[in-house]
Amino acid sequence: MERDQWIDDVLNSADTLSKLSPRESLLQDIRKKAQGNTTVDAKTVWAVAASIILLIALNLRVIVNSDQKPDKTIMPRMQTDNPFSGNNQLY
Amino acid sequence: MSQSYTFNHIYFEYRLMVFNLALHYVLNTEDAEEITQDVFVKVYQSINDFNSNSSIKTWVYRITVNASIDFIKRKNSKKRFFIFGKKSESENEYFSVKNTEHPGVILENKEKSALLFSVINTLPENQRTAFLLSKLEGLSNPEIAVIMEASISAVESLQVRAKKTLRQKLGEKFEEYRRKK
Numbered sequence: 001m002e003r004d005q006w007i008d009d010v011l012n013s014a015d016t017l018s019k020l021s022p023r024e025s026l027l028q029d030i031r032k033k034a035q036g037n038t039t040v041d042a043k044t045v046w047a048v049a050a051s052i053i054l055l056i057a058l059n060l061r062v063i064v065n066s067d068q069k070p071d072k073t074i075m076p077r078m079q080t081d082n083p084f085s086g087n088n089q090l091y
Numbered sequence: 092m093s094q095s096y097t098f099n100h101i102y103f104e105y106r107l108m109v110f111n112l113a114l115h116y117v118l119n120t121e122d123a124e125e126i127t128q129d130v131f132v133k134v135y136q137s138i139n140d141f142n143s144n145s146s147i148k149t150w151v152y153r154i155t156v157n158a159s160i161d162f163i164k165r166k167n168s169k170k171r172f173f174i175f176g177k178k179s180e181s182e183n184e185y186f187s188v189k190n191t192e193h194p195g196v197i198l199e200n201k202e203k204s205a206l207l208f209s210v211i212n213t214l215p216e217n218q219r220t221a222f223l224l225s226k227l228e229g230l231s232n233p234e235i236a237v238i239m240e241a242s243i244s245a246v247e248s249l250q251v252r253a254k255k256t257l258r259q260k261l262g263e264k265f266e267e268y269r270r271k272k
Contacts, residue, residue, distance in 0.1 A: 007262060007265065010261055010264075018195045020194060021107060022110040022123070034135035
């Protein structure tokens with residue numbers, strides 16, 4: 001009995017909640033945010049998405065082609081007339 | 092009627108409703124103001140798309156419920172990312188760092204209401220929404236059904252389950268309360 005009464009009291013404790021107000025300047029903040037958030041046209045979104053896909057496709061094609069071709073541009077070993085020793089020791 | 096005029100009208104008509112419903116979900120004024128801001132930005136941006144066949148009140152309520160739930164989810168996911176933890180099944184993490192004292196509670200009910208909100212916050216999302224809209228906002232079941240986009244019988248069922256869970260959990264709390272006494 002005491003238990004049920006206590007549970008009912010707890011459940012009813014929120015019945016007397018007072019209504020609170022948000023701060024006065026909130027409307028200004030909302031207007032600023034709403035007008036700042038300009039929506040982007042769907043055509044623009046699709047154009048950007050298509051450009052990105054095209055860019056990725058071109059890059060992939062270049063990578064795949066460069067892997068298939070043998071590397072013909074092997075540079076001959078450079079012969080230099082370096083008078084200094086190769087280990088950077090000065091003595 | 093201009094968009095600006097209509098928006099101002101909606102804001103002054105529903106700002107208390109939006110702010111206080113958000114407060115029931117997050118229990119602190121800073122977060123409730125952030126949700127209120129999100130709700131009215133959404134209202135401002137989609138006011139021209141609003142279907143005049145449904146009520147503005149219901150529409151604003153629905154946006155507020157969704158914004159509040161999204162806000163809590165967003166806070167939880169940020170927290171998880173920060174601690175690199177795994178995803179939890181409940182939304183209780185958000186409340187673990189906040190207190191459960193509703194800012195609108197009168198002093199004599201503070202302790203009991205803190206207990207009530209700590210238990211409400213453990214309810215599943217739909218049950219919590221159905222309970223808050225019915226018990227704290229005083230809405231009828233048909234109104235809640237429209238807001239939640241569910242059938243009236245589904246709303247009734249959610250409320251019954253919510254009350255049952257609350258009574259069960261409060262029953263456990265009563266044992267602790269009696270031991271302390």
